[in-house]
Amino acid sequence: MSFIVVILVLNLQSLSVFAQHGYLHMDRCYADVSTFLPVPFNTMNYTCRPVWNTFVLRFSQSNDNIMTFVLSAVYTSGWVGMAFSKDGMMVGASAMVGWIGKEGRARIDQYYLRGFTPSEVIHDKGELQLTNIPPAVVLHGAIIYLAFQLKFQDPPKSQPILLAFGTTTPVHHRLSEHDDKTTVVFNFSEGSPYGHRKYRRTSLRVLERNHGILAITGWGLLLPAGAIVARYFRHRDPLWYYLHTCIQFVGFIIGLASVVVGKVLYDRLEIDLPLHRDIGIFVLVLSILQILAFFLRPDKDSKIRRYWNWYHHWFGRLALFLASLNILFGLENVKASNTWRISYAFILAIIFVSVVVLEVLLRLRKHEKSLRDASMFGS
Incomplete structure (x- = not known):
């Protein structure tokens, strides 16, 4: 024939x-996250920007200085993290890290980056003030979504952010060394309006x-x-x-x-x-x-x-x-x-x-x- x-x-x-x-499921800033993220993260009222590689950051801010974040990236295994730094350096930063465990259970926790070795990445510690809304991790297609809310004293404007991922799944909340990382200075005040x-x-x-x-x-x-x-x-x-x-x-x-x-x-x-x-x-x-x-x-x-x-x-x-x-x-x-x-x-x-x-x-x-x-x- x-x-x-x-x-x-x-x-x-x-x-x-x-x-x-x-390869067929890359996140877009106009992806309708409201169809699969849990309440209260299931909204389209986010400012959205690609930030690094396949990493995409969505965020919104309320009048009481509470900010909602949704970080997404292509995911196969291991962990994905986003850290807030005062000076752009890893040491002293606080991070939100999410992953899907080997048993299929989604996890997201805060870590304090006290040093460069895995033993100095302290689980369930950090300076990020989480709200009473539980953070969430959702795996949608080949994209992992980390959703969480933070309370700030003053709305952040220009903020150093560390982004990283590792391909080894954490065991007993212990993170492996990252496979790649970057630092970006993110200007939250330049967000585009929803319209x-x-x-x-x-x-x-x-x-x-x-x-x-x-x-x-x-x-x-x-x-x-x-x-x-x-x-x-x-x-x-x-x-x-x-x-x-x-x-x-x-x-x-x-x-x-x-x-x-x-x-x-x-x-x-x-x-x-x-x-x-x-x-x-x-x-x-x-x-x-x-x-x-x-x-x-x-x-x-x-x-x-x-x-x-x-x-x-x-x-x-x-x-x-x-x-x-x-x-x-x-x-x-x-x-x-x-x-x-x-x-x-x-x-x-x-x-x-x-x-x-x-x-x-x-x-x-x-x-x-x-x-x-x-x-x-x-x-």
Whole structure:
């Protein structure tokens, strides 16, 4: 069967593997945390900012100097922590650290960072004044959320914050040495109002929608259609060639537009989606090589034409496979609605059915031709 059929099967298998490794669930500042965080943390009235790597900080402040914090990060194992420091140094800071125990129990505790060794990280000590609202830890997909409230004498403005994580799960509340850490000076007074965040979320969703429409139209519909024309309509020479060239050119332009919109979206999100981004860039490079191959195509009688055909066919097939995979990957990244999923599934089904029917017709034509040739030589 045609390579496109293989694409459909491998896409689903590869997407399942990526999902198992947790690459598909990156936190966004417009993620609706109200659907899974407990009371009173289940609100959208947060100022939200990416702060480091996959770490995202949400916070809100009440009139009585009580601040609510929700720290999130990609999580597989170990612990995640956020410390408040007076001078930006680790020693003397107080931290809130959360993790999921080996038995599946969520834990969050305060620690006093008296020194650099694990024995000097003191459990259930510190200078942070917690309210009577119990802190909470929630694992949602591949993201861990640490939610807690602190009481301040004066509202913090510019505050040194230490962020760190370790991949070893704490035993008896004893933290392992961190795998990585950073210090940021966070300005709480520059928080964006909720209305602005709502506008930003809407703007980003529009970009996501446009990115998806362009990607599905260019990479997921037109380019496979052009490949189908090239494989199954060569008996309509030279019509197949002109159709193939025009369809692929239009598909490439629309696909290129999707990459441009994706770059804008990536810059505004400030959250790295390395796999989705890298696959998209690689597909774009393969497509550009296909364009160059068009201008460097040797004559049919050339000795290297056979090798050019191999290059053009297999690089094109690889580009289509990765592009369709990346579309599925992108739909999962943004937790697309059923409408998007059904729409793309319908496109894949149409391509699948078309390939099956056309492949059967192609083989029948070849069989009839071989019979005619055999009878002609036989006579």
